[in-house]
Every structure is written in structure tokens, then in C-alpha cells.
Amino acid sequence: MPVTETKAFEPKIVAFCCNWCSYAGADLAGSNRSEYPSNIKIVRVPCSCRVNPMFILKAFQRGADGVIICGCHPGDCHYSTGNYFTRRRMALLFSMLNYLGVEKGRTRVEWVSASEGGRFSETMNDFASTIEKLGPNHRLEDLRCKQK
Amino acid sequence: MQKEALIPVVGVVQKITQETPDVKTFRVVGPDGKNLFDHMPGQCAMLSVPGVSEAMISITSSPAQTDYMEFSIKKAGKLTGWLHEMEEGQEITIRGPYGNDFPVETELKGQDLLFIAGGIGVAPIHSVIDYCIDHREDYGRLQVVYGARTPKDLVFYDEMTGPWKNVPNMEVDLTIDREAEGWDGHVGFVPTYAAELKPSTSMKVLVCGPPIMIKFTLQGLKELGFKDTQIFTTMEMRMKCGVGKCGRCNIGNKYVCKDGPVFRFDELGELPPEY
Amino acid sequence: MLSITEAKLYEAFAQLKKNGEAVYLPVDNTSGEADFAEWKEGTAISKQLKTVRSAKDFFFPQTENLMKFKVHGKKINVIDTREELSDFVIFGARACDVASFKLLDRAFIEEKPVDTYYENRREHGIVVSIACSKPAASCFCTVYDIDPTHPNADVDGYRVDDTFYLEAKTAKGEKLLKQIEPMMSESDDQCVKDQIATTEKILKNLPFANLDMSRFNGDNMMDIFNDPKWNSISETCLGCGACTFVCPTCQCYDIKELDTGDGIERFRCWDSCMYKDFTQMAAANPRPSQKERFRQRFMHKLVYYPKNYNVYGCVGCGRCVDKCPTHLHIVNVIKTLGEEGK
């Protein structure tokens, strides 16, 4: 008998975390045993401003349903000003994605410091539930990367 | 050639031999252990590793060798770099054979042959020399002039100084670019050496090597009285399809992958110098 | 001649669709130009002369998956991903499009080895042409002896107002018309003859009708190649691929790979000899500047092609004339090198 499986939507999320704050924050979240969804894939970057807009698009192309960038709080950047540039760049990029019809919640920038393990897991949980509500990404997808 | 020109077959790299610090020879057979296809000396095949790249590589082994094919490859780019890192038993994909061949059965038959090669340019020449040795009675005198930067860079050194020395009426002259310790052979660039040897102008010449070597060799040969119609070479261009359709490897109205890679110099002279 | 009204034509398309044969036809898009699109209920055929993209897409699409590889450790599995094709109909190709198929056939089928991807599509495609009744200023197909009033496809069609007159030219065409026979009726074709006569008059007066091709005779390759005029004429070429990608006869392609996460797909996509990476090798580029690349494109169509096959690699559709951002199109080249260069 054929079994029709109704699989709950499990969003794929890519989180770009800066090496100095957010990645350490994620570490802390881990050692504090704070939970965050396992389907969040963390990509460590030297600074949040290392994240080229193409990385974000590529993540969507390869099947991500949401992309979040985490960096040091403004003023705390290891390279002193990197995250300020991230802020402007991503403000413009996200606005452009939305202009093309991509849902607002799919992309986000958050500031998480090395000591904010709790904030890291809260942020991730919150982002994951936003993406779950939005459902699968169909507006920036490459079907070739979704066949399994 | 295979029916599906663009779909490759799987080949297994059975044996990898380190020839020089940056040249390895790869022996390729089919998954069943048998040779994948027959070829003629001078022809090429498209080797690829999915996810890495695809490249046209000339077949080094003799057509008389029907058990396998060999490719001597210098580490230069993406694909070749990957090939140099891999282990025996690795599968790759292969399609071919492509291109024309040195006219060993027509123009070159019964002739005295002069082979001039530099560096990895010896790869396609090796196939012809092997072919001539395998059909020794069909050819006259065989003279090989081969050079590389250092003694360590001489590909097939052992073969050239071993078995080839014993072939009747065959001469191998080796040279290196600069003096090196332990080298008591000739020192000097290939074009100069070839000219110094004063080869008989009745020979047919097969040249392969870096463009600059070909250029000066040609000059030297012409000074000795050789004609363009006596000299053959193989060309190299960026290729994608290998079957004369993707449109990038043409020199004038000729496609290197299909009408070449072997050209006689008088043929090249009639074509635009876009190579 | 058999005729069918526009309303009945859509019934016929619906019938063909039911029989499993998709129909593609020129449809006006929101920018006011036409492009080929699949017929669905409610789709109306465009009245425009030319589509932006040529009809070559159907046989040689801009991107096309060739195969898939699955890699497990040292093992490689090659998978032919092609699916069985069903017949499809291209309705409304022009004579230049039809002529371009013959040029592409030469490259992909007649020149061995056969490109089976192209051949497969070609076998399943049925071409219904519509003769031109109002050629555009940029048209010059007659220069290449193409008769836009007799396209010579599987079915030749004429559109007079809202009625289409159809005539099968091949077995494939007859088979197609058989399927839609009930929608058609036999009718007098005097209006078609009148239309052809009017069109012929326009053709004679086209601005490019008398292009002088005599210098491009396939014999003087090096003479044309070395013409100093290439320097000035190519100077402001942008090196974009607009001419190539709207051209019905350009056949160059690139082979690329995409790692999908579930194997590697190898696909081909149109490439342009106008792009600098077209011939770029690790150490050198045999066509280092835009001059060489520009020259290659036109030498290929006007010199190498006639030299090899005795026919030009251009069908005079005029698409590049319409679309070149800097107006350095093939007519400009023919005039500069051909007429003034003699």
C-alpha cells in the first residue's frame, strides 16, 4: 500500500557568523547547552562584512530557505568598522530582494557578541520560526539543487 | 569514435608513474580492464573529472599498445592539478579519440624522420615514435632531438636512454637548457641543438613543444634548407566539445579539434595567425 | 489551398495539444515585442514580423542539460538524463528561421559526429512557417537567395488578415495537417497570390536588398582577414553577446557543470565569440583584443563558412541590425569591408 508521507517543513537556514563575536557566541550557546535548531548551518566568516551579496544568493540557490548574518554589535567590530558597512550593504540588498518579491523575513542581520550565548540561541530560534511560518523558499530557488 | 559524441565513458586510472617532478603518466583502461578505444598517433582525448574540469589531452601511448592508453600530463591547471593529486584506481571520464593524426601511414611512411620536442611536447611525439618502433621496417632513420629545462625534467629519460638506444638506425639526442650537476650531455636550447646536429634535409620533421621553441626551431630548419611541406606540428587551443561544433578552437576555417591538431606548416601558413 | 481561420486555428492547437503535441508560436509580450511561447487556452498569435529570439531555441536551447554524474569515492556513474521527447510544432517561423535550421543542421548533423541532442529535437520538431507579408527595413534575406514568400518548411503558411492558408511541403507536414483536417477547408488562394506579389514589390525596395557580397567569395580569406578596416570598425564594439544570442545561426556553446548537491550536472549553454573568455587559455589568448573577436564573428559567417560549405553563415534576418547597441552589425561590416573594401 502506498504511504503518502506528509513531511513537516524543515527549513534550511544558513547563518554567516563573524569569527570574533557571533561564532564565539554560538560556541557559548553550545557549551551552555542552549538549544537552537539543528538545521541551521553556520558558516564562519572573518567579519560580517566579508559576506558578499553573492554568498547570500548562492545560499538561496543551493536550497536555503533563510539566510541570517551575525556580527559584532556596532562599535565592537574586531576590525573597528566592518559591521557598519555590513549594515548599509545588507539594508540595500534586503530591500532589493524584497523589491523583487522575496519575502521580508527571509533575510536578517543580527548582532551577537561573544558573551551572548543565550541571545544567539534565541535569535536562531526566532529566525527559524519566522522561516517556518514563511514556508519553503520558492522565489529564489534553483530546482536543480532541490531534486533528491 | 563513440556514438554519443558528448557523453563520456568511464575509465579507470590503473597505474600512475611519476616521470618528472611535474609530469605523471596515467594508464587508463575501461572498468572491464580492457582498452577503451583505438587511436592513431597524434590524436587526443577529452579527459575529465566531474566537478573539476574537462580538458583535451594528447594520447602518449602507441596505437600498437591495445591493452590500455597512456597520458603523460604536466601539472598546469585545474584538471591536471587534480589528476596529479589522485590515487591509482580512481575513475575519470574520457571521450574520444579526437582530431587527425600524424600521417604515419601515408606521407611519413618509408621516410627518414626527425622528431624535435621540448618539455611536455614530447607527449604526442612519443606516440609516433612508439608507432614507428612498432612498425620499424616501415620507416627509415629515426632521429630524436629532445630537450627540457633540467635533467630531472626530461620525460621518458629511462626509455630514451634504454630501449630506444637499442632500436636499429635510431638516434636520440638529449639536451638541457642550463648546466646541471651530474649532466655530461649537451647543454643548450632545443632549436640551437637541432641546427647544430645538421640533420639531413631529406627528412620529414615532427616538432612539438612550447610555441617559442617551435618558432625558433622552424627558423633554424628553414636556414638548413627544410621546406614547410616537410614539417609537422600539433596545435593547442581552448576546447570544449572536441568535435568541431562549439566554435572556439578554429584557426581560420579549420577547427583544431577536428581538422587538427596535426598541421603541416604550409597548411598553417595559409591560415590566419590566430594561435 | 487549405485554409483555417484564426479562431479555428486555436481549436486546432487545442486538438494538437490533446494529441500530445505542444505548439509554440510567436506571442506578444508586455514589452511590445514578440517571442515564441507555448500555446495555452487564450494565447493569441502575434502579428509582428520577428521574434526577438530566433526559433533556433527549440533545437538548440540556450541552456541544455547534457548528463549527470554521481561520484561515490573513486567511482563515477554517468547518467544520460534525457527523456523521451514528444513531437512539437513551431508555428509561425519565418523563411529566415527555416533557412537557419538548414545551417544548423549542417553544423550539428551533417558534420560528423552527429550532435544527438540537436538531432533528437530536430526529428521531433514540425515547423510551420508563415510567409512574410510586410518585411522590415532591417531585413535582407533576399541577399542570400532566401525567398520570404516561400519559406519551405514542413508546412508553408500564409496569413491574409485573420485567415491562414496552409500547404504541406514534407511528409511530416502532411501528417500534421491530417490531424487538424476537420478545422480546415479548401479555399481559393487568389488572395495569397496577391499578397506574394505585393511582398515581392516591397522586397525589391528594401534598403539592404542590393548588398554587394562579391568580395566574400570564400577565396580571399587572408586578404579579408588582414584588411586594416577591422581596426576602426571594431573599435567601439562593446563585446556583448546581443548579436550572437539573437542570431538564428550562431552555434557556439560552452560546456559547464553545476554541483547540485545530488550529483554534478554537466550542461551546455550558448557562448559568444565576442566574449573575451571564449578562447582564453591558462597562459594566453589567441584572440586577445575585441578586434580579433569581432573579426572572428564576421569572418566565420562571411568567409570561413562559404569557404568550407559554399554558403554564407547568415540568413539576413536583421535581428542583429535591430539589436546591436552600437549598430556595428553584419550589414555595417558587409558594407565597410565588402563594398568600400574592394
Add this chain to the structure above:
Amino acid sequence: MQTEMIKRAKELLADGTVKRVAGWRSGDFQYELSPSIFTDAEDLEKNFQYSELAASNMSKYMIKESRKEGKVLIFLKPCDTYSFQQLLNEHRILRENVMIIGVACDGNLDIVAAKKRFGEGLLSLKSEGDTITATTIYGEELTAPRQELLLERCVNCKSKKHVVFDELIGEEGVEVETTHRFDKVDELDAMSEDQRFGFWQNELSRCIRCNACRDICPACSCENCVFDNPESGFSNKGAAVQMDNDMFHIIRAFHVAGRCTDCGECSRVCPEHIPLHLLNRKFIKDYDGLYGEFQAGSGEQETHPLTKFNMEDLNPTEALNRGDEE
């Protein structure tokens, strides 16, 4: 005006001030003016043309031309000078090797619109006052109001002032105070996400990836474009899926954000008439609103909105949601 330009160019060639002249050459149709480099007086006299059909912005050619031997003369329309100035700001042009003559412009005609209006048989276009008269190969003579056949960038002209020049021919104008440049962007912004998605899918799905928009763009002056680099993972030359086109256009517009002078060449040359300028203008509208008004190329500028910051800038999410509460 054309006569005056030819006269001045010939003088400058004759006295050796310049070796080459960048201008517009008459083409195979009366309305086709090609950008071109002239080197002799006779050629100028015969083939140089300047009219409302001289749409090409030739600034970008100066990257190459200013590096050749001898000085080059270029004629620039007001909006072209913005692109030129922007390239100067990016140190792409050797200013000392270029002589600029600013020429007055009363708007360029849109050949595409003209062909749509008068048909594919269009032979010539001539404007007299507010009316354009066209002739066709079918022997027709047709007219239309000039305003309707202007390029979009000219209808919404941002400036009639030359921001950089050595000499001027014709009357100098001023920056246009109020334009309706952002009307269409506003209209799109007011739509729902679904509507916008539909709008852009329809537009971008027509893209044939010919790169004309990139190659004509004076701001796209990279030696090696990321889309030509096989290592970048973005170099596919055609769209296998819609995403490929979306990605190309987002990145293309993003790479010129802050440097785009809104010259409108991308939309002008697009063979499929995709309104690409609407992507660039969205960035302009956004940074104008978020970080203060900025016009690239309007003068000597060390930075642009994406290469500087304020401590008080909004976070991206706040920036995206601003105005939602209103």
C-alpha cells in the same frame, strides 16, 4: 550645432591638440548613430553626426582611449558628463589625456519606441518643434508627438548641466529640480510582494543574458567581471533556471550601487526592453532615503553611500520595515 562641433574638432585635430575624436558616426539607417573614434578631418566632415539620435554615452570608452598615445577629444552630453566624472572619481580615466567639449542636449529619441509607433519599416526620423515625422520603406509619412518618443531617461531628465568639461558648445543648462524619476519605483514599492514578484519574473524571464546592459554600463568597468570568471560559480552564460537571471541582475545592480549615475544606458540597449534602470533606481531611492541624497558623478566625490557609514544608520531589518507602521 553639428557644424560647430565638426569645425571645432577639425581645428583641434589640425593644431595637434588632440589626435582622436570620440563622437557619433552616421550609420546604415538615418536613426542609427554609432559611437565612433575619428582620426581625420575628412572622415569627420563626412560621417560625424550630432542630433537627438546621438544616444550613446561614450564616457566608458575613455578608459581605453585615455591610455593611448596622444590626447583624445570627446563630446559629452550633460548626462554623459556624470558618468565621466564618476569614472574620474574612480581613477579609471587619465583626465590629462582627454579634452571634453560639453554639448547641449534636448533629449534623445527612443528608436525602440519609434519602431513600435511607426512600424518595423522605419526609415528616418525627423523632429520639428514638438512633432516627429517618420518615413517608412512602405512609402508612408507618419507623425507623432516628440514627447512620446523620448527615451525614458530624457523624459525624466535629471540635469542639463555639464559637471565636467573643458569647452562648451550650445547653451548650458541647469540641474532639473523635480523629476518623476522614482515614480515607477514608488509604484512598485506600493505593490504587494506577490505583485512585485510577478512583475519582475515577467521582466527578468525575458533576459537573454547577452550582457549588453553590463558592457554598455559606464560604471561596470572591472577588468574581469565576476560573471566571466569560471571560478566564481556565477559564470553560466544562460539561464537554466530563473534564479540564474535574478542573480545576475541583482548582482549587476548591486555592483554599481552608489556609482550608478542613472544614465539609463542599460535599459536603452536591452534587446528585450527590460526596465533595468528600475533596479538601479531602487538602490538610489533607498540610499537617498536612508543616508541622505546622493548623486553619483555630480562632482568630485571620495566616497559614496556604500563606502561610508553613520553610527546611527538603521539596522537592515529596521530599514526594510520603515514606513510599515505609517
